[in-house]
Amino acid sequence: MISTSGYFHVKWTDEYLMWNKDQYNGTTELYLPQDDIWKPDLVLANSYKSFTGMGYPNLNMALNSSGYVQWVPNQVLESTCSVNIRYFPFDEQTCVLKINAWSYSSDDVQLSIANEGIDLTGYSTNSQWDLLSTHARVLDIPDESAVEFELHLKRRASFYVLNIIAPVLLLSLLGPFAFVLPADSGERSGYAVTMFLSLAVFLTIIASELPKNSEQVSYISVYLISMTACNTVILAISLAQVRLVKRDAAREPVGPYLRCLYRLYARLRCAFSDEPTRRLNVVHVSDAKTKERTRRETNNTYLPWPEVMNALDFLMFWLFIIITVICTVVLYLVAFFKV
Numbered sequence: 564m565i566s567t568s569g570y571f572h573v574k575w576t577d578e579y580l581m582w583n584k585d586q587y588n589g590t591t592e593l594y595l596p597q598d599d600i601w602k603p604d605l606v607l608a609n610s611y612k613s614f615t616g617m618g619y620p621n622l623n624m625a626l627n628s629s630g631y632v633q634w635v636p637n638q639v640l641e642s643t644c645s646v647n648i649r650y651f652p653f654d655e656q657t658c659v660l661k662i663n664a665w666s667y668s669s670d671d672v673q674l675s676i677a678n679e680g681i682d683l684t685g686y687s688t689n690s691q692w693d694l695l696s697t698h699a700r701v702l703d704i705p706d707e708s709a710v711e712f713e714l715h716l717k718r719r720a721s722f723y724v725l726n727i728i729a730p731v732l733l734l735s736l737l738g739p740f741a742f743v744l745p746a747d748s749g750e751r752s753g754y755a756v757t758m759f760l761s762l763a764v765f766l767t768i769i770a771s772e773l774p775k776n777s778e779q780v781s782y783i784s785v786y787l788i789s790m791t792a793c794n795t796v797i798l799a800i801s802l803a804q805v806r807l808v809k810r811d812a813a814r815e816p817v818g819p820y821l822r823c824l825y826r827l828y829a830r831l832r833c834a835f836s837d838e839p840t841r842r843l844n845v846v847h848v849s850d851a852k853t854k855e856r857t858r859r860e861t862n863n864t865y866l867p868w869p870e871v872m873n874a875l876d877f878l879m880f881w882l883f884i885i886i887t888v889i890c891t892v893v894l895y896l897v898a899f900f901k902v
Contacts, residue, residue, distance in 0.1 A: 564611045565644040565658045567714070569681075570637035571617065577601065581630040594623040602634055603672050608661040608709065611641040616665075649779040651772075652723035653898045655695070656716045661702070663709035674708045675701060681712055692716045723772075728783065731765050732891060734758060735790040739883035741797050746804040746872040755798035762791045786894045793883055800879060808872045817866045821875070825866065828874035 580600065584591050597618050605617045618636035625633040644658035664672040681697035688694075698713040738758045744751040766787045773781060817825070 565642055565714075567640045567642070567660065568638075569640070570635055571605070571662075572677075573603070573605070573634040573636070575603070575632055577626075577630045577632055579630070580626055580632065582628050584628045591628045593626045595626060596620060597622045597624050597634060597636075600624065600626070600632070602632075603664045603674075604666050605636075605662055606665045607638075607640050607642055608663050608665075609642045609659065611643050614665065646774055647779050648773050648781045650898055650901060651769075651781045651783055652718055652720040652728070654718050656718075658714045658716065660712040660714070661709055662712070663702075663707055667708065668706045669704075669708040670706075672708050674710050676710055681714075691719055693719060727765060727768060731762070731783075731787060731790070734761050734765070735793075735887050735891065736884075738790065738794045738797055739880050739887065741801055742876040742880040742883075746801075746808040746869070746876060749805070751801045752798065752805060755794060755801045759791065759794045759798055762787060762794060766791065782894060782897050786890060789890055790887070793886060797879070797883060800875075804872050804875065808868055810868045817868065817871050821871050822866065824878060825871050825874045828877055831877075 577600070582590075598620050602618075602624065606614045607617075608614075617638050618634070622634075622636060640660055642658065642660055644656065646654075646656050648654055662674070664674060676699045679699055681699060683694070683697070686694065693716065695715040695717050697715070700711055700713075702709040702711050738755075741751050741755045741758070744754060766784065769781070769784055769787065773784070
């Protein structure tokens with residue numbers, strides 16, 4: 564629904580209301596209540612509420628001796644508007660006001676417009692929307708005389724950027740930092756739960772701002788759901804690590820999948836580190852010897868669980884950082900460039 568306040572300048576000639584001014588003391592103009600003479604019963608056809616005629620009983624109409632009538636009804640129009648919230652809060656909407664002569668066919672009353680736009684002389688800006696353009700046209704509908712006024716609106720996004728989008732982006736980037744905390748620390752799971760609940764709160768706030776009957780899904784909602792899903796996985800991994808880090812590798816050795824992750828971690832550390840790691844005890848050796856030593860170390864039967872958890876922390880931290888950055892960049896491109 565969109566609420567629009569404005570007035571219409573309606574003019575027509577009524578040949579039954581002409582008079583000779585010389586016969587009436589030179590009277591050339593009269594002001595009469597709108598219900599005392601004929602007028603077209605203009606209504607808002609796409610009204611959100613009831614179909615009521617424009618104007619009110621005490622509103623006067625100007626009438627001159629040549630039968631020229633001017634009627635300027637001011638009205639608050641509450642009309643339906645189909646919105647597309649896919650790019651919320653950077654969306655643009657087009658709403659229309661359809662006005663027709665309700666009781667008359669096109670053979671009885673022909674509506675026309677003076678220009679192709681809306682006079683914005685008395686326009687006052689809105690705190691939520693910018694009016695980009697307007698357009699007016701006569702509708703070609705059989706047995707119906709109607710005109711349509713089109714409003715092209717753009718949402719002001721600064722409020723949502725500062726109060727919703729920016730905090731959401733920061734929270735999303737903070738999520739992977741749960742893997743920086745020690746695996747055996749109970750604070751890690753509490754941190755992950757806090758991030759999850761914070762994103763859920765923002766998702767609720769955005770849902771309350773969106774139309775509940777929209778046929779499209781907002782990209783910011785998809786982004787929030789994606790980040791919430793990532794934090795759910797982070798929470799699940801953190802809870803599993805709390806249990807695994809306390810295992811005794813002698814009685815419960817590390818499985819093959821975790822050994823593969825540990826091997827990947829060791830290779831990455833060797834690839835990106837200028838100095839050899841303390842764990843491998845290698846100094847100034849060739850790449851081939853380093854890889855062979857790494858393979859022997861990681862394939863050893865005894866591999867401490869804390870070491871595996873440290874490797875998992877390293878891999879998961881960078882994995883979720885990359886996922887978050889990719890999702891954020893995609894959201895930015897879609898929202899700003901409408902791709």
